[in-house]
């Protein structure tokens with residue numbers, strides 16, 4: 001089966017070669033565990049190593065800060081084909097003190113998943129990769145979890161129909177055994193990868209589930225340094 005590689009070699013090996021084509025893949029982890037770095041790598045490597053068009057959508061951090069921070073670990077986003085690498089910044093919407101909850105959830109809100117899907121269909125129907133970092137601010141758009149779950153389900157189906165392979169990030173508390181913030185993103189995803197950090201172990205990553213594929217099932221170490229993100233698995 002065709003695989004969509006993150007381009008992080010040890011990580012692709014954990015998955016048996018990469019994500020499945022047209023799948024939706026959740027990355028869960030506590031703050032500072034490397035979710036943003038991973039999501040940027042996925043789109044960056046897609047463009048740089050595999051010549052695939054991708055879109056990184058930020059709901060949390062401003063693009064300027066992301067560009068600066070990943071530059072520190074060796075990802076030069078200025079130096080990648082701008083036909084292939086794209087960023088879409090929805091973070092200002094939430095940061096803007098004028099954006100009330102009513103505005104964020106209004107029918108025109110670009111943070112609504114139906115509008116976001118329409119935006120992608122209009123502008124990025126030829127993309128191969130999309131990363132959404134993170135899902136957490138969506139709780140400001142949707143009143144209740146049932147609505148969010150339904151909308152997220154429709155959204156993921158729409159992306160699969162477009163032939164896109166998606167990475168979603170979500171956060172879990174530092175010492176939690178949960179797989180996701182809202183308790184449902186993991187059920188809607190074809191694969192779930194958990195990043196954890198502890199004083200005693202350092203950083204570890206585990207592929208918790210992967211529909212339709214064998215994968216490595218234990219925790220392995222990973223590092224983030226000025227050499228980038230490395231997963232210690234051959």
Ligand SMILES: Nc1ncnc2c1ncn2[C@@H]1O[C@H](COP(=O)(O)OP(=O)(O)OP(=O)(O)O)[C@@H](O)[C@H]1O
Pocket residue numbers: 029030031032033034035036037038069072073171224225226
């Ligand atoms: N230049 C660097 N050298 C070494 N480690 C770094 C460097 N830049 C970032 N890191 C590590 O990566 C972490 C940030 O990673 P990232 O922003 O991807 O985490 P995150 O999971 O998205 O966090 P959040 O939940 O807060 O968004 C930092 O806390 C730090 O430990």
Ligand SMILES: [Mg+2]
Pocket residue numbers: 035036037060133
């Ligand atoms: Mg982040």
